[in-house]
Structures are given as structure tokens and as C-alpha cells.
Amino acid sequence: MRLRIFALGAILLSGLVNSRGGHPLSPVDVLSSPGGDRLYVACGSGQRVLCVDTTGIQVDQEIMFDHELTGLELSQDGQQLYVTAGGLQGSVLEIDTETGNTVRCLDAGHTPMAPQLSPDEKTLYVCNRFDNDVTVVDLERGETVARIPVVREPVAADLSPDGRLLFVANLLPSGAANVKDAGAVVSVIDTTSRKTRQIPLIEGSTGVRGIKVSPDGSYAVAVHHVAHYQVPATQLERGWVMTSAISFIRVSDLSLLYTVLLDDAEQGFPNPWAIGFSGDGNTLVVSSAGLNQLSLIQVPELFEKLKLIDPQDPQAVAVLGNDLSFLSGIRRRIGFNGVGPRALAVVGNCVYVANYFSDSVDGIDFSFAEGCTLFNGSLGPDVPLTDERRGEILFNDARDCFQNWLSCASCHPDARTDGLNWDLPNDGVGNPKNAKSMLLAHVTPAAMWLGVRADAETGVRAGLRHIEFSVRPEDEARCIDAYLKSLHPVPSPFRDRETGALTVAAERGKLAFETVGCAGCHPAPLFTDLQMRDVGTLLGRDEGRLVDTPQLVEVWRTAPYLHDGRAATLGDVLGSMGHAGISKAASGLSKEELDDLLAYIRSL
Ligand code: HEC
Ligand code: HEC
Known part of the structure; x- marks a missing residue:
């Protein structure tokens, strides 16, 4: 499919019938209809799906x-x-x-996303981001x-x-983060046995925003x-400090083959996010949500080059993992007008x-x-940019960073933690x-663990x-x-799930939180x-210094814990890795009382 209409410059695709209240x-997310004549665009806070007619471009x-x-x-x-x-009860x-x-409304978990339909269309898989699981419908x-x-915050999936x-x-x-080999994993679910396998990506991998299986089914690529x-x-x-990468997993034996860097020597490809293949599998498209660019990678040429590298040779793989010129000659970087490209759909030779x-x-x-712009279309009339929104854009934006290597969101995804030490x-x-x-950083001074x-x-x-x-x-800075x-x-x-209230166990834990002395600090x-x-x-270089008492709201999602990320779980914080003598205080608690205490802090 090839569009014939060339409209340069932003055009308004829609007058939006329903108000967006500013x-x-x-x-x-964006998807294309089978024939490519329609796009479906899911709007997060806009709470609507917009259908774009790609021939009339409107x-x-x-x-x-409602959500x-x-x-x-x-x-x-x-x-x-x-x-x-989204929501607690998605x-x-x-x-x-x-x-x-x-037609119908099906139940899912907390903040469901990345729905995937089985080829026979009898089963739907949905990632529940904050339940760390996948619903099978x-x-x-x-x-x-x-x-x-x-494992943790599943945000993308592909069958x-x-x-x-x-x-x-x-x-x-x-x-824990104070260890060697910290890094994210890809989970693979066998849809027949429902057994799961974890494939560790290379050390330091985090922010895995996208995953796609090649059209011939031979490998999966994670960004x-x-x-x-x-x-x-x-x-x-x-x-x-940081690079961006695509990792190739061979489907036949689920082994991680290669990790190829998306950056150039003097320019990063920050916050890589969406990924797609052309239908013939020959072009791999990856977006940089921090720089508003696309990488278009020629897949057959890439594999020609990769053939020369033995995935079993750790040294060769390590060299590849640091090679900032590997894609030169077989990748095009294309800039465009939009800001924050977080989803893409490839149709023929076009990417939306x-x-x-x-x-x-x-x-x-x-x-x-x-790359030739077909259109750059606004989905609705402009709304005034508030300071908050401008700050969010700046927080995610690497355009002003030295050589565009990173943005604040690279280590603070969604303004939270990337799970690593720095x-x-x-x-x-x-x-x-x-x-x-x-x-709550702005209402809990001092800042930084040691209050520096x-x-x-x-x-x-x-x-x-x-x-x-x-x-x-x-x-x-003021907007950030x-x-x-x-x-x-x-x-x-x-x-x-229904009321958002504390569970009965957490209510009991709340009492323990006060009686054991946690509430004092x-x-x-x-x-x-x-x-x-x-x-x-x-410990070590920090011995003799003081640490800022951390706030605990949302502590359920900010693992690992303590200033050096030594505690993988909240259980570890209360157990052997306790602080302020709490392991001693907690050791007076029965197993049930400890579980209740955990239930409470996990609910904050
Ligand atoms: C390379 C990773 C990285 C990047 C990029 C990064 N941060 Fe951080 N940030 C950290 C780490 C690690 C800490 C904790 C450091 C400490 O406590 O000493 C932190 C702590 C903070 C804190 C203190 C929060 C508190 O409650 O104490 C603020 C504020 C902050 N960062 C803002 C930013 C902003 C704004 C940007 C972008 C300009 C940014 N960070 C970019 C890693 C990063
Ligand atoms: C004497 C003050 C004090 C008491 C009592 C205390 N804490 Fe803490 N808590 C701290 C400090 C300080 C830290 C940071 C320690 C560090 O990072 O090394 C901390 C860290 C934590 C963390 C890790 C938070 C994170 O984001 O990494 C949790 C969870 C926590 N406390 C829960 C509790 C619970 C539950 C109790 C009661 C059983 C308790 N604390 C008692 C001072 C205290």
C-alpha cells in the first residue's frame, strides 16, 4: 500500500466532537486496519479511540x-x-x-496493556502492568x-x-541493585502449557518498552x-552512562543471540520505545521517544553482518555490545515533527x-x-500547554542533552525508578x-539519599x-x-480492587506499624x-554519614530498597537487611503479624 497524498506541514485531522476539557x-497506541486504509489511535488521557481515514487523511x-x-x-x-x-480494576x-x-467488557488486572489476539482469535492475552502478570481470556x-x-511491569508483548x-x-x-549482572528480563510464555521462561538481557538492561517477533517467526527483538x-x-x-539497544532472541531455542546498539558514536538514540517490522520483515523500525526520530534498519544486511559474530564467543559479543558504528550503512535515522513517538504501525513502506x-x-x-513525510496531522485542536505538561515533555526530552544521550526519564521512567544503582x-x-x-520529592526535603x-x-x-x-x-527547571x-x-x-480500601490484613498491619515503632520515623x-x-x-565510603528517611508512598513499586538497593523486596527490608533495629523489633512479631505489616506497607 502506498499513499499518494503528500501534505507537508501540520494539518488538523479532526475537530473532535467530544470535548477534552483542556x-x-x-x-x-496505533494500529492499522488490514487494508491499511484506517488507523486506530488509542488516546491515554484523552480516553478515546480516534479512527483516521488514511486516504482522506482525517x-x-x-x-x-470512561477510563x-x-x-x-x-x-x-x-x-x-x-x-x-486502565485502573486498579482494569x-x-x-x-x-x-x-x-x-460489544462486551472483559475483566483484566491493574493497568492492563499490550493486548494480543491468538491466531485462531479464540484467546486474548493482556499484560497487567502493576500486577506483574498476564491475563488469558x-x-x-x-x-x-x-x-x-x-517479572516486573510487563508493558509490551508479541505472539x-x-x-x-x-x-x-x-x-x-x-x-537487588548492588550486585553484578543487574538487568531486565524478557518473559516467554508457552501458550499451551502456560509455563514461563525468563531470558535475561545483557547486564544493565532496563526500560524495556517494546518487543516484536519477526514476521517469519524466527526471532524476537526487544528494545x-x-x-x-x-x-x-x-x-x-x-x-x-547509557546506550540504547535492540536485543535479538532466537525463537527456536529461546537464546539471546545479539545486542546491537542504536546510538551513533556522537549522538545517542535516547529512550527507544516503539518497534515494528515491515510486512516482508526486511525493515525494522524503532522510535526514539526522547529525540523524535526513527531508526530504519535493513534486516537482511544486519544479519549478514551478524553472521560474522559467534554468539557463543563472550568477547565478540562484548565488542558488539559496545560498538557504536555497527549499524552504520544499514540504518537510516529519520526525524519528524511529532513529539514523543511511543507507538507505531508499519503498513507496506509506510510507518505511522x-x-x-x-x-x-x-x-x-x-x-x-x-524518508518522505506523507502527513503530520494533529489529532485535535491545540490545547494550551500547562507548566506541568511542559515539564513532563522536558523531563522526557533528550533534545537538549549533550549529544542527545539521555533524558531525566531514562533513569526515572514515568518519573519513578529504573530499578538500578548509579x-x-x-x-x-x-x-x-x-x-x-x-x-513527593518536592515535599520531602532534603533530596538525594544522603541529603546532598x-x-x-x-x-x-x-x-x-x-x-x-x-x-x-x-x-x-520551574516547569519540571x-x-x-x-x-x-x-x-x-x-x-x-473494588473500593481501593486497605484489606483486613493491611488494617491489622497498620496497627503493627504504629506499635512496632515504624511510624516514629x-x-x-x-x-x-x-x-x-x-x-x-x-557502609564503605558512606560510613559515618547520615541518610535521609525515605517516604513510603508507592513503595510497592519502587524496588529495590534502601539507599544502595541492597534489599530486593520489602520482606528483605523487614528481615535480615533491617534498619534502625527493626529486624530486632520485627523478630518479636509472629509470621502472621509480619505478613500483615508487609500487607500494610505494600498498600501505601
Ligand atoms: C543516570 C541516571 C539518572 C538520570 C539521567 C537522572 N537521574 Fe535523578 N537520580 C538518579 C539517582 C541514582 C538518584 C539518587 C541519587 C542519590 O540519592 O544520591 C536520583 C535522584 C534524583 C532526585 C532526588 C529525589 C529525592 O527525593 O531525593 C531528583 C529531584 C532527581 N533525581 C531529578 C532528576 C532530573 C530532573 C533529571 C533530569 C535532568 C534526572 N534526575 C536525571 C539517577 C538519574
Ligand atoms: C529510627 C528511624 C526508623 C525507624 C524506626 C524505621 N525506619 Fe524505615 N527507614 C529509615 C531510614 C533512615 C531509612 C533509609 C535507610 C537506608 O536507605 O539505608 C528507612 C528505609 C525504609 C524502607 C525502604 C524504603 C525505600 O524506598 O528504599 C522501608 C520499606 C522502611 N524503612 C520501612 C520501615 C518499617 C516497616 C519500619 C518498622 C518496622 C521502619 N521502617 C522503621 C528510618 C526508620
């Missing part, structure tokens, strides 16, 4: 929902659209594309028939063409960061990109050397610290200067502050008394 649309249908949308899947005949909608809505009506019965655990294996991208590493957390973060040159921040869709024909020079070197979540910044405002400005190596106007202050906690998956509502203290946890 809110952005925030498109998060939005011709708008389907409204934030997170993902889309389409039946092969284009008749049924499956839309995942759901999948089956939509008749002809009428736009909801029997579509004939309209029921959940299994929940299969994966092999025969439907036998489901590849799931776990966004974040799990486990992610590779964090060089072992070295002090003192410079960005040549990917010193949905842009989270500019509320727009770009159509690009890549049969031309430089040796930032802010408190000296050789004493790595676990990346912190930004939630007076407050989060100072931390934000230090981050711009010393991590992105850029000098930026005060106004931008506004964004971070506007963050809301995500309701804990450990709360009652972690008093509600912030769960910190804002004091710096020595609780017997600081």
Missing part, C-alpha cells in the same frame, strides 16, 4: 471511554477492536468497528481462564505467528536501554507514528532515502545509590547541569518542578519525618 489526548470516527486507555488489538477481519482501559472492551459500540466464554506471573509463544517485555529489572551503572556518571561521551506529547500522527514513506558524583564516587522515584541537595528543586537543576550536561533556562509536584500515586495493587501522611539519621545501613 486535557491532552496523549496517544499511546479522523472519521471517535469512540469515547484512560492503554492499548489496542484488532481482529484479522478488522471487525473487532480490543481496547485496554478491563478490555470489545468494540464493533462498524458501529463503534461496545477465553473469548468464546468471555472469561479469564488464567493469570500467568511474569509468535503460530501463537505458540508469547514474548513479554518486563519494563524494569527485579532483584531497551543499557545502563553502564558500574562506572561513575561523570561524562556522556560514547554512551559512557503516534506522538504522545504533540497529540499527532506522522505518516512517513520510507521507500525514499531520506554512581552519581553528587555525593562522591565509589558509593552507588539506587535511583529514586520523584513522587537541600531540596528537589536544587536536585532538578543539578540533574540538568550535571547529568544532561546542559545549561537551560530557569523557566524549564511543576510536573513532578503534580504526580499522583498509583493505587497499590495490594488494596481492595515514617509518620503518615508522607511516611517520613524528614530527618537525616544513621540507622546502621551506611
